[in-house]
Amino acid sequence: MKTAGNTRIGKSAMLLLLTERSEEDWNRHFNELNWSYCTGRIGSMDSQKIVAAIETAAKRSDIVREDLYREMHALYHAIMEALTGVTRGHTQLGEILRTVGLSFSVVRGTPYAQEEEGEWIAVALYGTIGAPVKGLEHETIGLGINHI
Amino acid sequence: MKTAGNTRIGKSAMLLLLTERSEEDWNRHFNELNWSYCTGRIGSMDSQKIVAAIETAAKRSDIVREDLYREMHALYHAIMEALTGVTRGHTQLGEILRTVGLSFSVVRGTPYAQEEEGEWIAVALYGTIGAPVKGLEHETIGLGINHI
Amino acid sequence: MKTAGNTRIGKSAMLLLLTERSEEDWNRHFNELNWSYCTGRIGSMDSQKIVAAIETAAKRSDIVREDLYREMHALYHAIMEALTGVTRGHTQLGEILRTVGLSFSVVRGTPYAQEEEGEWIAVALYGTIGAPVKGLEHETIGLGINHI
Amino acid sequence: MKTAGNTRIGKSAMLLLLTERSEEDWNRHFNELNWSYCTGRIGSMDSQKIVAAIETAAKRSDIVREDLYREMHALYHAIMEALTGVTRGHTQLGEILRTVGLSFSVVRGTPYAQEEEGEWIAVALYGTIGAPVKGLEHETIGLGINHI
Amino acid sequence: MKTAGNTRIGKSAMLLLLTERSEEDWNRHFNELNWSYCTGRIGSMDSQKIVAAIETAAKRSDIVREDLYREMHALYHAIMEALTGVTRGHTQLGEILRTVGLSFSVVRGTPYAQEEEGEWIAVALYGTIGAPVKGLEHETIGLGINHI
Amino acid sequence: MKTAGNTRIGKSAMLLLLTERSEEDWNRHFNELNWSYCTGRIGSMDSQKIVAAIETAAKRSDIVREDLYREMHALYHAIMEALTGVTRGHTQLGEILRTVGLSFSVVRGTPYAQEEEGEWIAVALYGTIGAPVKGLEHETIGLGINHI
Ligand SMILES: [Mg+2]
Ligand SMILES: [Mg+2]
Ligand SMILES: [Mg+2]
Ligand SMILES: [Mg+2]
Ligand SMILES: [Mg+2]
Ligand SMILES: [Mg+2]
Numbered sequence: 052m053k054t055a056g057n058t059r060i061g062k063s064a065m066l067l068l069l070t071e072r073s074e075e076d077w078n079r080h081f082n083e084l085n086w087s088y089c090t091g092r093i094g095s096m097d098s099q100k101i102v103a104a105i106e107t108a109a110k111r112s113d114i115v116r117e118d119l120y121r122e123m124h125a126l127y128h129a130i131m132e133a134l135t136g137v138t139r140g141h142t143q144l145g146e147i148l149r150t151v152g153l154s155f156s157v158v159r160g161t162p163y164a165q166e167e168e169g170e171w172i173a174v175a176l177y178g179t180i181g182a183p184v185k186g187l188e189h190e191t192i193g194l195g196i197n198h199i
Numbered sequence: 200m201k202t203a204g205n206t207r208i209g210k211s212a213m214l215l216l217l218t219e220r221s222e223e224d225w226n227r228h229f230n231e232l233n234w235s236y237c238t239g240r241i242g243s244m245d246s247q248k249i250v251a252a253i254e255t256a257a258k259r260s261d262i263v264r265e266d267l268y269r270e271m272h273a274l275y276h277a278i279m280e281a282l283t284g285v286t287r288g289h290t291q292l293g294e295i296l297r298t299v300g301l302s303f304s305v306v307r308g309t310p311y312a313q314e315e316e317g318e319w320i321a322v323a324l325y326g327t328i329g330a331p332v333k334g335l336e337h338e339t340i341g342l343g344i345n346h347i
Numbered sequence: 348m349k350t351a352g353n354t355r356i357g358k359s360a361m362l363l364l365l366t367e368r369s370e371e372d373w374n375r376h377f378n379e380l381n382w383s384y385c386t387g388r389i390g391s392m393d394s395q396k397i398v399a400a401i402e403t404a405a406k407r408s409d410i411v412r413e414d415l416y417r418e419m420h421a422l423y424h425a426i427m428e429a430l431t432g433v434t435r436g437h438t439q440l441g442e443i444l445r446t447v448g449l450s451f452s453v454v455r456g457t458p459y460a461q462e463e464e465g466e467w468i469a470v471a472l473y474g475t476i477g478a479p480v481k482g483l484e485h486e487t488i489g490l491g492i493n494h495i
Numbered sequence: 496m497k498t499a500g501n502t503r504i505g506k507s508a509m510l511l512l513l514t515e516r517s518e519e520d521w522n523r524h525f526n527e528l529n530w531s532y533c534t535g536r537i538g539s540m541d542s543q544k545i546v547a548a549i550e551t552a553a554k555r556s557d558i559v560r561e562d563l564y565r566e567m568h569a570l571y572h573a574i575m576e577a578l579t580g581v582t583r584g585h586t587q588l589g590e591i592l593r594t595v596g597l598s599f600s601v602v603r604g605t606p607y608a609q610e611e612e613g614e615w616i617a618v619a620l621y622g623t624i625g626a627p628v629k630g631l632e633h634e635t636i637g638l639g640i641n642h643i
Numbered sequence: 644m645k646t647a648g649n650t651r652i653g654k655s656a657m658l659l660l661l662t663e664r665s666e667e668d669w670n671r672h673f674n675e676l677n678w679s680y681c682t683g684r685i686g687s688m689d690s691q692k693i694v695a696a697i698e699t700a701a702k703r704s705d706i707v708r709e710d711l712y713r714e715m716h717a718l719y720h721a722i723m724e725a726l727t728g729v730t731r732g733h734t735q736l737g738e739i740l741r742t743v744g745l746s747f748s749v750v751r752g753t754p755y756a757q758e759e760e761g762e763w764i765a766v767a768l769y770g771t772i773g774a775p776v777k778g779l780e781h782e783t784i785g786l787g788i789n790h791i
Numbered sequence: 792m793k794t795a796g797n798t799r800i801g802k803s804a805m806l807l808l809l810t811e812r813s814e815e816d817w818n819r820h821f822n823e824l825n826w827s828y829c830t831g832r833i834g835s836m837d838s839q840k841i842v843a844a845i846e847t848a849a850k851r852s853d854i855v856r857e858d859l860y861r862e863m864h865a866l867y868h869a870i871m872e873a874l875t876g877v878t879r880g881h882t883q884l885g886e887i888l889r890t891v892g893l894s895f896s897v898v899r900g901t902p903y904a905q906e907e908e909g910e911w912i913a914v915a916l917y918g919t920i921g922a923p924v925k926g927l928e929h930e931t932i933g934l935g936i937n938h939i
Contacts, residue, residue, distance in 0.1 A: 061338030062217055062325070069210055069217065102592040106626075120631045121908050121938045127626065128868070131584075131591065136284030136341055140427075140732055141438050142585050147427065148398040162337075168861050171337070177210070182402075182423065187416045189310075189319070190209030192342035193284055198861045198938075250740040254774075268779045269464050269494045275774065276424070279732075279739065288584055288871075289882050290733050295871065296842040316417050330846075330867065335860045346417045346494075357782030358661055358769070365654055365661065432728030432785055436575075436880055437586050443575065444546040458781075467781070473654070478550075478571065483564045485754075485763070486653030488786035489728055505930030506809055506917070513802055513809065565760050565790045572720070580876030580933055606929075612713050615929070621802070633902075633911070634801030637876055638932035642713045642790075694888040698922075712927045719922065723880075723887065734881050 058084065060162040061194050064175035067156040086160030087114050094152040096145030096183060098134065101153065105130050105174060109157045115172070115199070122199055126157070129174040129195035136193030137176050145183075151191065153178035159199060172199045206232065208310040209342050212323035215304040234308030235262050242300035244293030244331060246282065249301065253278050253322060257305045263320070263347070270347055274305070277322040277343035284341030285324050293331075299339065301326035307347065320347045354380065356458040357490050360471035363452040382456030383410050390448040392441030392479060394430065397449065401426050401470060405453045411468070411495070418495055422453070425470040425491035432489030433472050441479075447487065449474035455495065468495045502528065504606040505638050508619035511600040530604030531558050538596040540589030540627060542578065545597065549574050549618060553601045559616070559643070566643055570601070573618040573639035580637030581620050589627075595635065597622035603643065616643045650676065652754040653786050656767035659748040678752030679706050686744040688737030688775060690726065693745065697722050697766060701749045707764070707791070714791055718749070721766040721787035728785030729768050737775075743783065745770035751791060764791045798824065800902040801934050804915035807896040826900030827854050834892040836885030836923060838874065841893065845870050845914060849897045855912070855939070862939055866897070869914040869935035876933030877916050885923075891931065893918035899939065912939045 067077060067090055081088050089112035093104035106126060109115045115122040134142050137151065144150060158173045174195045181188025215225060215238055229236050237260035241252035254274065257263045263270040282290050285299065292298060306321045322343045329336025363373060363386055377384050385408035389400035402422060405411045411418040430438050433447065440446060454469045470491045477484025511521060511534055525532050533556035537548035550570065553559045559566040578586050581595065588594060602617045618639045625632025659669060659682055673680050681704035685696035698718065701707045707714040726734050729743065736742060750765045766787045773780025807817060807830055821828050829852035833844035846866065849855045855862040874882050877891065884890060898913045914935045921928025 059338060061340060065213065065340060066217055069214055098587075098590050099592045106592075119905075119907055120625070120633075120903065123626060123631050124633070124938050127593075132287040134591070135287040139280040139283040139343070142587060142591055143394075143438060146394050146442070146590070147430070147438055148395045148402075149423075163334075163860065165859075167859055173338075175340075181416070182419060186311075187419050189344045189416075189420070190207060190321075190342065191344075192209060192213060192323075192340060194338065194340035195287070196337045196339075198864050246735075246738050247740045254740075267461075267463055268459065268773070268781075269467075271774060271779050272494050272781070275741075282739070290735060290739055291838075291882060294738070294838050294886070295874075295882055296839045296846075297867075311416065313415075315415055319417075329860070330863060335863050337860075337864070346420050355782060357784060361657065361784060362661055365658055428731040431731040435724040435727040435787070439542075439586060442542050442590070443578070443586055444543045444550075445571075459778075469782075471784075477564070478567060482755075483567050485564075485568070485788045486651060486765075486786065487788075488653060488657060488767075488784060490782065490784035491731070492781045492783075503930060505932060509805065509932060510809055513806055563757075563759055564755065565763075568790050576879040579879040583872040583875040583935070607712065607926075609711075611711055615713075617930075619932075630903075633936045634799060634913075634934065635936075636801060636805060636915075636932060636934035638930065639879070640929045640931075642716050690883075690886050691888045698888075712921070712929075715922060715927050716929070719889075726887070734883060734887055738886070 058162050060158050060160050060171055060173040061175070061196055064156045064158040064173040065177070065194060067158070068154050068175055068177040084160055086158060087112065088156060088158040089114055090154065090156045092154050094150070096150040098142055098144050101134065101151065102130055105155050105157065114157050114159045125172055125197045125199035126174070129172050129197040132195030133174040133176045133193035137180065137191045148182065149180060150183045151178055151180045170199045172197050206310050208306050208308050208319055208321045209323070209344055212304045212306040212321040213325070213342060216302050216323055216325040232308055234306060235260065236304060236306040237262055238302065238304045240302050242298070244298040246290055246292050249282065249299065250278055253303050253305065262305050262307045273320055273345045273347035274322070277320050277345040280343030281322040281324045281341035285328065285339045296330065297328055298331045299326055299328045318347045320345050354458050356454050356456050356467055356469040357471070357492055360452045360454040360469040361473070361490060363454070364450050364471055364473040380456055382454060383408065384452060384454040385410055386450065386452045388450050390446070392446040394438055394440050397430065397447065398426055401451050401453065410453050410455045421468050421493045421495035422470070425468050425493040428491030429470040429472045429489035433476065433487045444478065445476055446479045447474055447476045466495045468493050502606050504602055504604050504615055504617045505619070505640055508600045508602040508617040509621070509638060511602070512598050512619055512621040528604055530602060531556065532600060532602040533558055534598065534600045536598050538594070540594040542586055542588050545578065545595065546574055549599050549601065558601050558603045569616050569641045569643035570618070573616050573641040576639030577618040577620045577637035581624065581635045592626065593624055594627045595622055595624045614643050616641050650754050652750050652752050652763055652765040653767070653788055656748045656750040656765040657769070657786060659750070660746050660767055660769040676752055678750060679704065680748060680750040681706055682746065682748045684746050686742070688742040690734055690736050693726065693743065694722055697747050697749065706749050706751045717764055717789045717791035718766070721764050721789040724787030725766040725768045725785035729772065729783045740774065741772060742775045743770055743772045762791045764789050798902050800898055800900050800911055800913040801915070801936055804896045804898040804913040805917070805934060807898070808894045808915055808917040824900055826898060827852065828896060828898040829854055830894065830896045832894050834890070836890040838882055838884050841874065841891065842870055845895050845897065854897050854899045865912055865937045865939035866914070869912050869937040872935030873914040873916045873933035877920065877931045888922065889920055890923045891918055891920045910939050912937050
């Protein structure tokens with residue numbers, strides 16, 4: 052828990068979605084670092100609902116303060132960057148007849164050794180994208196990182 | 200090694216870059232599935248070199264046949280989709296004064312239960328993106344998937 | 348009917364929309380090549396309906412198998428590429444107050460001399476784009492090509 | 496009123512939104528140049544309404560002739576370019592859970608010394624963009640210019 | 644030569660590239676309409692050269708006046724729109740390790756019945772896009788239309 | 792100097808470029824607010840040089856600390872957003888045969904009433920964009936805003 056890899060905020064956010072590590076284990080991991088995180092799931096043809104689900108989860112988990120625009124702004128741009136990876140070109144879903152089923156994570160922490168670098172936020176997305184027909188879909192991934 | 204997760208081609212490609220599992224272990228994993236894969240590293244301000252490095256690695260590892268456009272076309276579009284996740288907006292690096300240091304993986308396999316779905320290819324990218332100054336960078340991830 | 352031009356799948360798909368050649372003539376042309384094709388028309392402010400109309404036509408004409416994701420995936424990306432040519436920037440219609448009236452064609456065939464190159468699919472779009480007011484519009488064209 | 500700056504059509508359009516100069520003053524300014532202009536306000540999560548509000552204002556102020564596609568086409572592309580500056584990436588608002596409150600101006604005039612360069616149109620946008628929550632927003636600007 | 648189709652400027656520009664009609668025949672066609680046109684070829688990994696080749700051909704053929712920005716501006720945006728269809732996402736060629744071999748046409752004429760609609764310009768592109776390796780390429784098409 | 796408008800960081804950054812107010816006057820304005828700012832000029836066909844010129848000016852004027860990635864990251868994304876407004880679609884200049892002559896400003900300050908909102912940064916761009924031929928150009932504007 053002291054290796055460089057452990058303080059990779061993007062890697063941590065992605066591994067939260069890709070490995071079967073227990074919640075207890077993750078809690079211990081992030082507690083040691085004094086970082087906060089949350090995870091959730093959202094399936095929709097509507098990009099707006101994806102954004103809302105992630106923002107709501109981050110606010111309810113006290114990862115960001117919803118009354119502080121500075122923090123909401125940092126989170127929003129991290130979500131947009133992650134969504135760009137998921138959609139690979141146009142941040143559109145139903146408008147171009149496709150849908151996603153995603154798990155997401157948000158991690159807030161201090162990934163740089165230098166203390167002044169302060170806090171950063173990572174949003175990771177992993178799931179499937181495809182036609183609105185069961186099975187006609189492939190995997191998709193996105194990661195957004197921002198200073199907060 | 201028989202769980203659904205094992206046949207997730209995108210997840211496999213990404214975990215190749217994010218976990219410390221031994222090469223031996225990965226070889227056993229992909230041999231059991233009868234899939235092929237390769238990994239590599241490339242750092243550059245020049246997108247062209249990123250594309251070339253991945254194409255070259257995939258050709259040398261016999262993951263794609265370089266004389267068959269069909270396969271090179273499938274790989275190319277998977278690389279482009281992965282690069283979109285990494286660049287989040289414009290597939291430009293040095294042109295907008297940024298550089299990347301990436302590890303990459305290419306996996307070719309049969310991720311769907313139905314045999315007729317045939318082979319697919321996944322390209323995963325993980326590393327850092329930022330200013331051409333050591334340390335002024337954050338993590339970045341991309342995944343592209345295509346039928347082949 | 349033996350010239351190189353005849354096996355240009357993109358050119359064929361576009362000429363289906365731009366010339367007045369009879370259906371009989373086209374049938375003979377594609378039968379000789381052992382290729383399949385369909386054409387249709389769709390007008391909408393809703394990109395989703397454009398995608399759906401083309402997918403439905405291709406499925407009903409047995410150009411793609413709707414239960415095979417591999418084929419639907421190839422078609423989908425070909426449609427998206429054609430739509431990019433039509434929209435030239437953002438794959439949005441009504442969202443930015445414009446509408447299209449399009450004729451479309453889908454052609455599936457073997458455009459390469461080497462047999463292993465296998466089958467490819469072309470989606471061509473031709474029509475008008477403009478304000479939702481009769482006459483306030485100009486022509487637009489798109490072509491997408493993919494291996495299938 | 497004879498300096499080069501006065502015939503900068505884009506600068507004029509933007510200053511209409513950024514300074515507190517009186518309407519009388521602006522009227523005198525544009526009358527001397529024999530240019531026409533209008534201003535307005537629109538707040539929405541729906542890009543379509545932004546486009547419609549600007550088009551309607553320009554038509555009602557006789558800046559463009561609504562029965563002449565040539566003029567509506569020039570205006571439309573100027574609006575789209577201004578909207579790209581406002582949205583910085585994807586011309587989407589509510590679809591990605593954000594909203595704008597904008598003031599806009601449209602100016603039609605002859606910004607080039609050479610008479611044959613004829614008339615040009617500028618669309619300027621200034622206001623705020625952000626979450627659909629009061630205060631969670633920052634400023635945004637866009638400018639589009641086209642020959643007409 | 645009096646049908647509606649003949650005054651479709653975009654269709655004409657595209658058919659100049661897709662059919663084997665003789666130059667004499669095209670000259671007669673465009674003379675009857677009192678329109679001007681030119682065609683050419685350009686192969687490059689460098690988008691800049693594509694733009695330059697089309698601009699130069701249009702200037703040399705007196706389709707646009709090179710000393711009149713109004714006309715060069717109309718042509719430039721038509722080229723950009725055509726290039727978007729050819730590149731389908733990012734107007735990059737060599738930067739992402741791909742190259743094009745294109746034939747192009749530029750047509751200037753009066754496609755609308757109403758005289759006040761004046762002159763318009765169409766730029767059509769047709770050729771191949773792919774890896775910088777002979778044969779690893781597929782067809783590509785683009786069309787841009789603008790008032791002039 | 793106590794009106795709301797004075798604390799509009801984006802408007803201030805843009806007015807620095809659009810009005811003829813004296814440097815002394817601006818210094819007094821920003822000193823009262825306890826904000827910092829700089830301005831400069833850059834003309835180039837190379838986006839990289841635009842980014843570098845703005846970053847260098849901001850570092851030399853002590854608006855950002857060049858050894859703190861957090862600050863350079865905030866500045867970089869603000870520059871990218873401003874550049875999107877200037878280029879309206881693709882952040883490319885010479886690659887698509889166009890060039891810019893820009894004046895730029897960077898302002899760092901506290902635009903929100905609530906103290907916890909902290910510091911923000913605005914990058915404004917104003918100038919001309921066009922063909923690499925004197926006079927074949929029109930105005931262009933961009934604004935990017937970020938928390939820092
Ligand atoms: Mg960043
Ligand atoms: Mg896909
Ligand atoms: Mg392709
Ligand atoms: Mg322009
Ligand atoms: Mg248009
Ligand atoms: Mg923002």
